Amino acid sequence: MSQTGTPTEPQEHEPQQEVISRNVELDISVDQLWQLVSDPDGLTEWLGEAVDIDVQPGGAGTITDDGVLKFVHVDRVDAGRRLSFSWWEPDQPQHTAHVVFEVAPAEGGRSRLSITETLRATAVTSAGASRLDRQLHWEARVCALWACTVVAALIA
Numbered sequence: 054m055s056q057t058g059t060p061t062e063p064q065e066h067e068p069q070q071e072v073i074s075r076n077v078e079l080d081i082s083v084d085q086l087w088q089l090v091s092d093p094d095g096l097t098e099w100l101g102e103a104v105d106i107d108v109q110p111g112g113a114g115t116i117t118d119d120g121v122l123k124f125v126h127v128d129r130v131d132a133g134r135r136l137s138f139s140w141w142e143p144d145q146p147q148h149t150a151h152v153v154f155e156v157a158p159a160e161g162g163r164s165r166l167s168i169t170e171t172l173r174a175t176a177v178t179s180a181g182a183s184r185l186d187r188q189l190h191w192e193a194r195v196c197a198l199w200a201c202t203v204v205a206a207l208i209a
Contacts, residue, residue, distance in 0.1 A: 099198040
């Protein structure tokens, strides 16, 4: 898969970053949740309308989310626990955001997903979408994820 532009890594001396975090507990097992956050088909159910990613360290791909294409570079995969990737729009690699999904067990056989998206300050000031817009977008994604788990429970 060909990509234009490359992500720009956050610099340690950049004191201002915008961080959006969201935690959700779901009525599915850790293994089921991991499938939804690490498999392109699972990700298509809640993260974007089209997901084509090679989910392994150094893997690459694309996500089309709300009609916007984003290139993806997989930074780290700790099977069953953590997936981190960078994503950016093709013509704006300087606006790279870093996303981390952390999966953990919760009481009663449930699971917990922690999502953290970090956008560098330089990207925040020029990326266009406001912090509230980005937070609301994550809220919508988490609602879609929850809906996937409800449907799966109804079918089972």
